[in-house]
Structure formats: structure tokens, C-alpha cells
Amino acid sequence: MPIDARRIHRRRVWLTLLLLSSEPLMAQTRPAEPNYDEAKVPSYRLPDPLVMADRQPVKDAATWRTKRRPELLALFEREMYGQAPVKPDVLTFKTLESDRQALDGAAIRKQVSIFFKGLNDGMDMVLLVYLPAKAARPVPVFLVPNFQGNHAVAHDPKIQLSTRWIGPNYPGVVNNRATEESRGAEASRFPIGMILKAGYGLATYYYGDLDPDYDDGFKNGVHGAFDSFERGRRPTDAWGAIAAWAWGASRALDYLETDPDVDARRVILMGHSRLGKTALWAGAQDERFAIVISNNSGCGGAALSKRAFGETVAAINRAFPHWFCANFRRYNGREANLPFDQHELIALIAPRPVYVASAVEDRWADPKGEFLAALGADPVYRLLGTEGLPVKQMPDVNQPVHGTIGYHIRSGKHDVTDYDWQQYIAFADRHLRSSKPAGDP
Ligand code: GTR
Numbered sequence: 001m002p003i004d005a006r007r008i009h010r011r012r013v014w015l016t017l018l019l020l021s022s023e024p025l026m027a028q029t030r031p032a033e034p035n036y037d038e039a040k041v042p043s044y045r046l047p048d049p050l051v052m053a054d055r056q057p058v059k060d061a062a063t064w065r066t067k068r069r070p071e072l073l074a075l076f077e078r079e080m081y082g083q084a085p086v087k088p089d090v091l092t093f094k095t096l097e098s099d100r101q102a103l104d105g106a107a108i109r110k111q112v113s114i115f116f117k118g119l120n121d122g123m124d125m126v127l128l129v130y131l132p133a134k135a136a137r138p139v140p141v142f143l144v145p146n147f148q149g150n151h152a153v154a155h156d157p158k159i160q161l162s163t164r165w166i167g168p169n170y171p172g173v174v175n176n177r178a179t180e181e182s183r184g185a186e187a188s189r190f191p192i193g194m195i196l197k198a199g200y201g202l203a204t205y206y207y208g209d210l211d212p213d214y215d216d217g218f219k220n221g222v223h224g225a226f227d228s229f230e231r232g233r234r235p236t237d238a239w240g241a242i243a244a245w246a247w248g249a250s251r252a253l254d255y256l257e258t259d260p261d262v263d264a265r266r267v268i269l270m271g272h273s274r275l276g277k278t279a280l281w282a283g284a285q286d287e288r289f290a291i292v293i294s295n296n297s298g299c300g301g302a303a304l305s306k307r308a309f310g311e312t313v314a315a316i317n318r319a320f321p322h323w324f325c326a327n328f329r330r331y332n333g334r335e336a337n338l339p340f341d342q343h344e345l346i347a348l349i350a351p352r353p354v355y356v357a358s359a360v361e362d363r364w365a366d367p368k369g370e371f372l373a374a375l376g377a378d379p380v381y382r383l384l385g386t387e388g389l390p391v392k393q394m395p396d397v398n399q400p401v402h403g404t405i406g407y408h409i410r411s412g413k414h415d416v417t418d419y420d421w422q423q424y425i426a427f428a429d430r431h432l433r434s435s436k437p438a439g440d441p
Pocket of ligand 1: 272273274298299316
């Protein structure tokens with residue numbers, strides 16, 4: 001064949017291959033209209049958290065603990081979030097800055113680098129900690145990952161400006177880097193004054209310290225640093241970004257355990273939206289967290305997947321292919337095949353107090369699905385001797401319910417508001433103000 005003809009032939013073959021390969025892909029990725037109609041929610045059966053995979057019933061706390069809980073944990077790990085490495089034994093901490101007169105004397109501030117490989121090699125996360133200056137120490141602490149860098153949680157010029165990649169649409173971010181204009185941009189979600197006044201500390205880390213939130217083929221962040229797979233082939237149950245951000249929450253707690261000003265047995269992990277998903281997964285795995293709070297976490301967080309209301313498994317995997325492990329894609333459009341649902345993720349936190357919060361206008365996150373998942377966890381909480389969720393029906397708007405499972409749906413949109421924080425502080429007071437941390441065996 002003459003060279004030109006060969007070139008044309010090659011191009012034809014290539015085009016045919018491209019068409020063939022992209023067709024199923026296009027069919028799969030064509031955005032489906034989200035369903036917001038209750039009448040169109042598919043009929044589904046929720047798996048019973050108190051029945052083992054081999055259909056044996058779970059009748060006592062010991063069977064839950066030794067058999068069912070590990071079974072469920074492994075299922076979520078394999079099919080959804082992926083497997084994260086264990087705590088590195090070379091973890092080290094370095095206090096970058098501390099001030100016992102911060103925020104006009106109201107707070108102790110600390111900024112601590114947590115080096116994952118024990119080296120100052122860029123593989124670290126920076127934890128920002130504020131503690132009430134006047135409270136009796138050690139104090140309980142809310143640990144809350146942030147979206148825009150530690151400098152964005154308060155108008156405090158002493159907070160180190162993050163130098164990492166940051167999402168492009170945030171205030172003051174230029175070329176995916178923070179500028180001075182970024183300071184305090186996320187402050188409305190971190191009412192530090194309210195938290196300190198209630199006697200709690202706040203610890204926060206930028207989730208992008210663990211893994212930048214875009215699909216980079218798992219080259220950057222902790223994936224790049226820790227992954228070494230046989231022949232470079234990434235297993236279908238390798239950790240996604242949510243698992244990495246959750247792993248960071250546990251590393252933050254590793255540090256907090258060493259801080260004499262902090263009561264590490266009373267650390268409340270709270271996260272919003274994708275970081276609410278993160279909080280639930282971290283809290284499910286790491287039983288050191290005394291309370292776990294999911295704020296508007298939606299699909300892949302507190303909301304039941306099988307309802308396919310608002311954001312669906314296919315929609316989330318399509319928009320964020322790096323969030324979950326590859327196995328989770330098998331359930332795109334096939335929620336009925338999921339051998340678990342998110343009520344069982346919440347149940348993994350039992351008997352420790354857990355709080356699920358929704359917002360009326362946050363239909364994308366399926367508030368009803370979030371409530372039903374909290375309710376679906378209730379039998380496990382009761383088996384373990386707690387009061388579980390004290391209601392069977394979804395409460396009215398702005399009528400919080402605080403059992404061992406807490407729930408509220410507030411008016412307004414997808415966000416974290418002072419109202420939400422008032423509930424979280426009241427919930428934490430209720431469970432942690434006694435001498436013995438709740439859920440302590
Ligand atoms: C949305 C996503 C949600 C939620 C949210 C957020 O785009 O579909 O699952 O995580 O982002 O994190 O703000």
C-alpha cells in the first residue's frame with residue numbers, strides 16, 4: 001500500500017475503533033435527568049444490617065462486633081471507598097507555630113505539620129487548632145476538614161496561607177493557588193467564637209493536603225506517595241479520594257492524641273457535603289472518633305443510594321471519577337444490585353453518637369434519603385443498648401431530634417450555618433459532657 005493510502009486506512013481504523021469504544025461510554029455517561037419526584041423513586045429493599053451475608057441473624061452485640069461489623073466494613077471498603085493504607089509508623093509532628101494569646105486572647109492557636117513519611121518532603125498535612133483559652137483542659141475538639149485551605153476558615157493573618165492546589169472557583173484563588181484575598185473565605189462555616197465559647201476546640205485541615213480534588217489518575221497527593229501496585233496496575237478496590245481525605249482525619253487524630261491540651265477521647269468529627277461523606281467513612285473505620293456528624297452529605301454519604309433521588313451513583317461516579325474505588329462504578333444505574341446501602345455505613349458508627357443533617361433546598365442530596373438512612377441504622381444502635389433515633393417519621397423543618405442518632409432538616413440551602421452548629425454543640429454537650437465518653441465500652 002502506498003504511504004498515503006496506508007495513512008488513510010490507519011485513520012479509518014482508528015476512527016472506527018474510537019466510535020466503537022465511545023458508543024457504550026456515551027450511552028453510559030449521557031447525563032440523566034435527576035429524579036425529584038417521590039412517585040418515581042424505584043421500589044427497593046434495604047439490606048438488613050442485622051442479617052449476615054450468609055443470612056444468619058445478628059442477635060447480640062458480640063455477633064455484631066466480631067462478625068457483622070467487620071463484614072460490612074470490608075464490603076464498603078471493597079465495593080465503594082477502596083482500601084487505604086494503615087497508619088504509617090514513621091508519622092511525625094512538627095509544631096510550626098503556636099500562640100497562647102490568639103484571637104485577642106480568646107484562644108490558643110497551634111499550627112502543626114503532620115509528616116506522613118516522617119520527612120519534610122512535601123508529604124504532609126497542616127492541622128490548625130484553636131482551643132478556648134479559658135476552659136479547663138484537656139478540652140473536647142471538633143475536627144472539621146475544610147475546602148479552601150486553613151487560612152480560609154478565619155480572618156486571622158497568622159494562619160499560614162496554603163500553597164497547595166485549590167479549586168478554581170473559590171474567592172481569591174488565582175491559578176489554583178490561594179492569595180491573601182482567600183483569607184476568611186470559608187469563615188461563615190466555621191463559627192469559631194461560638195465553638196470556643198461553648199468550651200470546645202476546633203481543629204481543621206485542608207482536604208487538598210491529602211489529595212487535590214480533581215481526577216489526576218491518582219498521581220498526586222497521598223495516592224502518589226503510598227501506592228505501589230504490582231506491575232503498576234491499580235486494583236479495582238484501591239482507595240479513592242474520599243478514602244484519602246478520611247485517612248487524613250485519622251492522621252489528624254493521631255496528632256491530637258499527643259497534644260496535652262486536647263482530650264482525644266472526645267473528638268467530634270464533622271464534615272460538610274463531600275467532606276460529610278468523608279466524615280462518615282472515617283468515623284465508620286476509626287472508632288477513636290467519639291461522635292460523627294454528617295452535614296448535607298447526600299449521595300455516597302448519608303443518603304440511601306437505592307432511592308436514586310437527586311444525585312445518583314452514576315451521576316456521582318461520572319462527575320467525580322476519583323472519589324470512589326473503581327468497583328463502585330459497577331452500580332452505575334444498578335443501585336438494586338448494591339449489597340449494602342448507606343444506613344449500614346451509619347450503623348458502623350454505632351454505638352457512638354452520630355448526627356445526620358439535611359437542608360430543605362438541598363434536594364440534590366435527598367434529605368428524605370438521609371433521614372431514612374439514619375432510621376435504618378436505628379436497629380443496630382438499639383441492639384447495642386442505646387436509644388437510637390427517637391422518631392420513626394421525618395421531623396418537621398427546624399425540629400431537631402437528638403437521640404444517640406441525631407437528625408434535623410433545616411430551612412435553606414446546601415451549606416453549614418450557625419443553626420447547624422448550635423445543634424452540633426447541643427448534641428456534643430449531651431453526649432460528651434459526662435465524665436465517660438459516649439460509646440465507651
Ligand atoms: C456536588 C456533589 C455532591 C456534594 C457537593 C459538595 O457537586 O454532587 O455529592 O459532594 O458537590 O461537596 O459540595
